[in-house]
Amino acid sequence: xxxxxxxxxxxxxxxxxxxxxxxxxxxxxxxxxxxxxxxxxxxxxxxxxxxxxxxxxxxxxxxxxxxxxxxxxxxxxxxxxxxxxxxxxxxxxxxxxxxxxxxxxxxxxxxxxxxxxxxxxxxxxxxxxxxxxxxxxxxxxxxxxxxx
Numbered sequence: 001x002x003x004x005x006x007x008x009x010x011x012x013x014x015x016x017x018x019x020x021x022x023x024x025x026x027x028x029x030x031x032x033x034x035x036x037x038x039x040x041x042x043x044x045x046x047x048x049x050x051x052x053x054x055x056x057x058x059x060x061x062x063x064x065x066x067x068x069x070x071x072x073x074x075x076x077x078x079x080x081x082x083x084x085x086x087x088x089x090x091x092x093x094x095x096x097x098x099x100x101x102x103x104x105x106x107x108x109x110x111x112x113x114x115x116x117x118x119x120x121x122x123x124x125x126x127x128x129x130x131x132x133x134x135x136x137x138x139x140x141x142x143x144x145x146x147x148x
Contacts, residue, residue, distance in 0.1 A: 074129055075109040079137060080117020082125070095126045096148070113138075113145075 020031040033040040049056045081104065082094060091098060099105045113125060115133030122142040130138075135145050 072110065074112035075105045076112055076114050077104060077127075078114045078116040079119045079134055082113070082123060083117060083119050083121070086121050086123060092122070093124045093126075096128070119143075 017027060018025060019027040022028045030040065038044050038046075049058050051057070077099060085091060085094070085099075085102060085104075089102070096105060096109075096111045099111060100107065105111055110128040112129040112131070113127050113134045114131045115137055119137050119141055123138065124144040124146075125138060126146045126148060128148050130145050130147065138145050
């Protein structure tokens, strides 16, 4: 064993830069913080979105309107779509599961039946909501409307 072969024991030294330990360390003086300004001070913290005193983006962008947090979103299915489904697949009982299997609604969507288009066949429809025009057309053709 010679002097040049000596190494410190594993875990006894750290591979980090020791700042603020005097000029001889190369990291004294301003301690890598630069000169003056808020970032050079101790205890410096910035608020989220703070842009150095400039008007922040969140306040610059215009905001308007009202967003109702209690709004219930429905996927609209019109009578002409139901009629085409009846003609293609020969289905008389239409439920949200049938609409889901045919790719018209996704898994957790609520279904509302609307009255656009013609309905020529008798159909029993189960949905979450019906418009009054759709309900009258379905019942005129001898069909049945039932809400979930």
